[in-house]
Amino acid sequence: MRKGRTPAGPARPAGDGRRPRRQVRRHLTELAFGVLALAAVTPLARDSLSPHRAGADAERAETVVTRAMLRDAGTANVCRRGRVALTFDDGPDVYTPQVLQVLRAYNVRAVFYMMGRKAAARPDLVRAVVAGGHLAENHSWDHPHMADLDAAAVRRQLADTDAAITRAGAPRPTLFRPPFGSTDATVEGQARALGLRTVRWSVDTNDWRGRRPADIAATVLDEAVPGSVVLMHDGVANSAATIRALPAIITGLRARGLCTALEAG
DSSP states (O other): TTTTTOOOOOOSEEEEEESHHHHHHHHHHHHHHHHHHHHHHHHHHHHHTTTTTSSSSSSSSOOOHHOOOOOOOOOOOOOOOOOEEEEEEESSTTTTTHHHHHHHHHOOOOOEEEEEEHHHHHHHHHHHHHHTOOEEOOOSOOOOOGGGGGGHHHHHHHHHHHHHHHHHHHOOOOEEOOOGGGOHHHHHHHHHHTOOEEEOOOOOOOGGGGGOOOHHHHHHHHHHTTTTEEESSSSTTTTHHHHHHHHHHHHHHHHHEEEEOSSSS
C-alpha cells in the first residue's frame, strides 16, 4: 500500500441509496405541491356543485329593479293552455325584496322555499313574502344533503324550519323541497309526520351557476309545458341575474298561453 493513500472502502453496490433518497425527496416535494393545489381547487369545485355554497348569503344586493324594467309590466294572467309554478329557493335573502317587486308588478304569485336559519334571521322578509300573496315553504334549516342524516337530524331540520317560518308570522308550511333533491324513505317519513308534502321541480334554470339572464329565461321558455315547476333562487349571489330574467320569463310564458300560479297544472 502506497504511503499517503487512504485504504479504499468496500465498493458500493449499484443501488447505494443515494439516488433513491433524492428521488424520494423529489416525490415528496411533488406530493406536497399536489396537496396544496388540491386544497385550492376543492372549494371551487365544491362551490360549482352546490347552490348553497355558491354565493349564498350575499352580503349586499346589487340594485337590479328599475322603472324601465317594470314600465311595460302586464298583469293579465290567462290560463289558456295550463299553469306553471315559479319557485325560488335558498332565501329569504338580500335579493328577495327585488324579486317581490317584479312579481308584484306582473301580478305573479310564487312559492318561496326558505332555509330555516335565514327565515329566523330575516323574519321581516318572510312576512313580506306572505303579504305579497306568495307561499313561504320549507327548504330545511341549513341546506344539507338530507339523505345523509339520521331520522332525528332530519326531523330537526324540518321542525326548526317550520318553527322559524311560523314565528315570523307566516302560516305553517305544508310543502318541503329537499336541498339537491336529496331524499330517501327516512326523509319522506319525517316530512309526512310533520304534514309536509315533498315537491321537486321539472325545469331547472341552474341560475345559481352564474348564468346570464338571457340563458336563464331561454331555459324556462324552451322547457316549460303545462304543469311545469320552475326552479330559481332568491338566496344566492347570482340572484341578480334571475331578477333580470324574470320579465322575459313571465311575459314569455303568458304569450305561450301558460299562466303563472301557486300550483302547477
